[in-house]
Amino acid sequence: MIAAFSGQAKPMRVSTAGSGGSDERMFTVISQGLQSGSQRQSGRSYTVSYSRLSATLRQITAGGGQVLSVTPASEASAAPSPAQSAPAKAAAPKASSPKASVTKKPDHSSVPVNLYKPKTPFIGTVTENYSLLGEGAIGRVNHITFDLTGGDPHLHYVEGQSIGIIPDGEDAKGKPHKLRLYSIASTRHGDDMADNTVSLCVRQLQYEKDGETINGVCSTFLCDIEPGAKVKITGPVGKEMLLPEEEDANVIMFATGTGIAPMRTYLRRMFESSEREKNGWNFRGKAWLFMGAPKTPNLLYDDDFNRYESEYPDNFRYTKAISREQQNAKGGRMYIQDRVLENADEIFAMIEDPKTHVYMCGLRGMEPGIDEAMTAAAAAKGIDWSELRPQLKKAERWHVETY
Ligand code: NAP
Numbered sequence: 001m002i003a004a005f006s007g008q009a010k011p012m013r014v015s016t017a018g019s020g021g022s023d024e025r026m027f028t029v030i031s032q033g034l035q036s037g038s039q040r041q042s043g044r045s046y047t048v049s050y051s052r053l054s055a056t057l058r059q060i061t062a063g064g065g066q067v068l069s070v071t072p073a074s075e076a077s078a079a080p081s082p083a084q085s086a087p088a089k090a091a092a093p094k095a096s097s098p099k100a101s102v103t104k105k106p107d108h109s110s111v112p113v114n115l116y117k118p119k120t121p122f123i124g125t126v127t128e129n130y131s132l133l134g135e136g137a138i139g140r141v142n143h144i145t146f147d148l149t150g151g152d153p154h155l156h157y158v159e160g161q162s163i164g165i166i167p168d169g170e171d172a173k174g175k176p177h178k179l180r181l182y183s184i185a186s187t188r189h190g191d192d193m194a195d196n197t198v199s200l201c202v203r204q205l206q207y208e209k210d211g212e213t214i215n216g217v218c219s220t221f222l223c224d225i226e227p228g229a230k231v232k233i234t235g236p237v238g239k240e241m242l243l244p245e246e247e248d249a250n251v252i253m254f255a256t257g258t259g260i261a262p263m264r265t266y267l268r269r270m271f272e273s274s275e276r277e278k279n280g281w282n283f284r285g286k287a288w289l290f291m292g293a294p295k296t297p298n299l300l301y302d303d304d305f306n307r308y309e310s311e312y313p314d315n316f317r318y319t320k321a322i323s324r325e326q327q328n329a330k331g332g333r334m335y336i337q338d339r340v341l342e343n344a345d346e347i348f349a350m351i352e353d354p355k356t357h358v359y360m361c362g363l364r365g366m367e368p369g370i371d372e373a374m375t376a377a378a379a380a381k382g383i384d385w386s387e388l389r390p391q392l393k394k395a396e397r398w399h400v401e402t403y
Contacts, residue, residue, distance in 0.1 A: 005286055005317055027053055027379050030069045031060045053376045054341060069384050106396055108239050111161070115153050118179055121166055121232035122155045124148055126225050127197065134297030140204040141258060141300060142223045143185065146231060149196045155233065156195070158188050159265040160241030160359075160399075163198060164234035167221035179234055180218040183241075183261035183361065183401070187269050193278055198233075201261045201300060241359060241399050243269065250285045250356040252347060254336050254370060256292040259362020259402070260300045263289055266359070271308040271316060284315065285355065288347075292321040292336040292362070319343070337369025341376075348377035357397045364402040 029046045044065075048056045116122040124146035132141045148155045157163065164179035171177055182200045190197035204223045205216025225231065241262050243251070251270075253263045268275050270283035293299045299320065309318045319339050326334035340347060350356045351374075360367065371385070378385040392398035 005288075005314055028069075029053070029056055029060070031065045050376070050380060053379065054372055057372045057375055069386065106242070106244065108242060111158055111239055111242065112156055112236055113239070114235065114237060115155055116151070116234045118164065118166065118234050121164075121179075121234050122148065122151045123230050124155075124198070124233045126227050126229045126231060128227055129223075129225055132201065132300050134299075136295065137297035138294050139206070139298075140223055141298070142202055142204075143199060144202060144222055144225065145186070145191060145197050145199040146233060147197055148233075154196075155198070155236075156188065157184055157198065157236035159184075159243050159269055160262050161236040161238045163200075163236050165200075165218055165222065166232035166234065167218040168232075169217075169221075171217075177217060179232075181235075181237065183259075184236070185261040185264050187265050187275060187279070189275065189278055193274050201258050201264070203258045238401075241361065241401055244355075244357055246285070246355065247282050248285045248355060249283075250350055250353060251287045252350060252356065252358045253287070253289045254340070254358070254360045254362075254366060255289070256336060256362030256366055257298075258300070259360075260291060262359065262361050262401070263291075264301050264304075267305065267308055267316070271312050272304075286315055286317070286350070288317045288319070288350070290319050290321065290336050290339050292323065292366070294322070294324045296322055296325060335369065336366045337373060340370050341373040344373040344377035345380065348374060348381070351392070351397075352381075354395075354397075357399065358392070360400045360402060362402060367400070367402060 027048055027050060029048060031044050031046070046056055127145045127147050129142055129144045132143050133139075162181045162183050164181050166179045167177045169177060182202060184198055185201040186197065186199035189195055191199055200222065202219050202222045205219045207214050243249075243266055251266060253266065255263045267287065267289065269279060269281060270276075270287055276282060289305060291299065291305075299322070305316075305318045308316045321334045321336045321339045323333040323335055328334045328338035351358065360370070371389070374389070375385040378388060389398060
């Protein structure tokens with residue numbers, strides 16, 4: 001497979017060396033699950049071809065089982081079966097995993113946290129509130145900006161953090177509403193580069209209960225708010241989704257819906273010309289965004305991302321999963337994890353590079369599919385993903401904020 005970042009001096013070739021190189025390479029999958037009708041753990045071993053590997057993993061997890069290991073068939077055959085050894089985890093054959101190192105251990109001590117708390121929130125002023133959706137989109141998603149001028153301390157933040165909003169009014173018990181956290185959608189400089197605003201990307205939550213449509217309290221408050229209105233703001237919070245400092249880092253992003261918020265901050269910091277001039281951070285690695293939306297008019301900040309892709313073809317790649325317009329290989333809705341599966345070998349090759357960070361934000365439902373795709377891609381190189389992923393997490397290269 002050849003990477004689609006254009007203009008590379010040498011196309012990136014993904015090697016499957018050592019594992020045979022064809023789709024009929026054989027793998028041994030060892031799984032564990034509850035035996036039907038009893039509480040006894042049962043271990044099973046399957047030998048499948050690479051082309052059947054993803055489907056097999058999906059079947060195991062869909063049936064409530066757990067995948068203990070995936071290894072090239074010859075390697076696994078020497079290992080004891082999980083049924084023979086206890087505890088079952090110890091049965092997983094040792095697969096090699098590359099050292100998940102970072103070039104430099106990040107120092108987060110200067111990242112601001114909790115400058116404003118719920119009892120004494122900062123009072124921000126709305127400067128703009130506009131729809132991010134195109135004609136024919138589903139639902140309501142707005143971009144809302146607050147002026148942060150005048151606080152002591154100044155309410156500041158960095159890319160990847162969240163702020164709290166306390167909506168006006170009271171709950172059913174007559175108590176003030178509690179705060180809701182939202183991922184920040186602007187860089188530390190703000191959309192106007194004046195260092196004194198923060199923006200959010202908010203979808204109005206709506207659901208049916210007893211035949212009635214219920215509107216989310218805070219999301220409706222925010223989507224309806226007018227410029228000039230005062231809003232109680234807390235935070236910032238969060239160190240999970242911070243960007244690496246290295247300019248040559250690679251950044252893979254998986255976002256569904258409003259989970260795009262932190263990704264927009266990263267991409268503005270990397271590719272928006274006013275940002276690059278001001279922030280002194282000249283990103284020169286590879287960034288690859290996977291974005292999931294129900295329909296084309298629901299794609300958020302799409303024009304900006306298309307522009308970055310045309311201006312920086314060597315550094316930015318943008319892959320969309322439009323669930324209600326595109327179909328996956330099985331004829332179902334096209335989700336992020338289907339796109340990950342299509343590109344699994346290439347993504348995994350990037351992950352093997354210690355400079356690569358992965359960010360995931362949005363619906364929790366995308367996680368198992370992404371794991372399955374990575375398990376298969378890792379297995380094709382004789383690597384056990386269930387061992388590698390915790391290493392990536394520990395090395396602060398695997399960043400997840402999903403709801
Ligand atoms: P949305 O527009 O409802 O959905 C986005 C896309 O995800 C749609 O194409 C949807 O497909 C698809 N999708 C549905 N189920 C999926 C699954 N199991 N796996 C992969 N894709 C799936 O999204 P949204 O309402 O903006 O929601 C985004 C979610 O992210 C919310 O739950 C929100 O709370 C959360 N969020 C989290 C953070 C954070 O953690 N910091 C920040 C922002 C948002 P279909 O609808 O066509 O099935």
